[in-house]
Amino acid sequence: MSDKPFLTDITELRRRARQHIETGAVTEGYRANLETVIKILNEALATELVCVLRYKRHYFMAQGIAADPIAQEFLQHANEEQGHADQIAARIVQLGGSPNFNPEGILSRSHSEYVEGQSLVDMIREDLIAERIAIDSYTEMIRYVGDDDITTRRMLEGILAVEEEHADDLSSFLADLDKDWKKGA
Ligand SMILES: [Fe+2]
Numbered sequence: 001m002s003d004k005p006f007l008t009d010i011t012e013l014r015r016r017a018r019q020h021i022e023t024g025a026v027t028e029g030y031r032a033n034l035e036t037v038i039k040i041l042n043e044a045l046a047t048e049l050v051c052v053l054r055y056k057r058h059y060f061m062a063q064g065i066a067a068d069p070i071a072q073e074f075l076q077h078a079n080e081e082q083g084h085a086d087q088i089a090a091r092i093v094q095l096g097g098s099p100n101f102n103p104e105g106i107l108s109r110s111h112s113e114y115v116e117g118q119s120l121v122d123m124i125r126e127d128l129i130a131e132r133i134a135i136d137s138y139t140e141m142i143r144y145v146g147d148d149d150i151t152t153r154r155m156l157e158g159i160l161a162v163e164e165e166h167a168d169d170l171s172s173f174l175a176d177l178d179k180d181w182k183k184g185a
């Protein structure tokens with residue numbers, strides 16, 4: 001499953017990420033926009049929760065592969081994704097909505113996927129793909145929200161910056177591992 005083509009997946013997930021945003025953009029009236037914002041935020045919440053679970057799995061599995069600095073990074077990312085989930089849930093409540101923590105359907109609401117990964121490189125690659133999806137979907141959300149809800153936008157911008165750091169950390173790890181292998185071969 002982890003050998004699925006990279007571009008096809010991203011394209012499909014981006015399409016899904018845009019679905020509700022497009023519907024919202026054609027809706028007139030404040031209440032309708034608010035509903036869309038809450039819906040988008042619940043999708044972001046699901047995305048973050050899936051990311052927490054994936055990073056936690058990778059943290060515990062990577063310890064067995066003797067990759068302590070990478071395992072520690074997975075744990076740090078898991079904790080930061082949990083922080084994002086909490087921020088988003090709080091904002092949903094502020095907007096008069098209810099955060100959806102129902103485990104049923106969480107993966108279909110999420111923009112990113114839960115891929116376990118068999119090797120350390122697999123795990124890092126899957127996490128990098130998930131981060132890239134998160135970067136794209138947060139970017140879309142920020143553009144959609146625009147100036148209509150500045151507090152939500154600022155929260156999303158803060159999260160986006162952290163997702164970009166995560167992606168950067170992961171691609172550095174991938175580059176290092178690649179170098180080590182070439183040296184060791
Ligand atoms: Fe996050």
Ligand SMILES: [Fe+2]
Pocket residue numbers: 051077081131134162163166
């Ligand atoms: Fe992240």
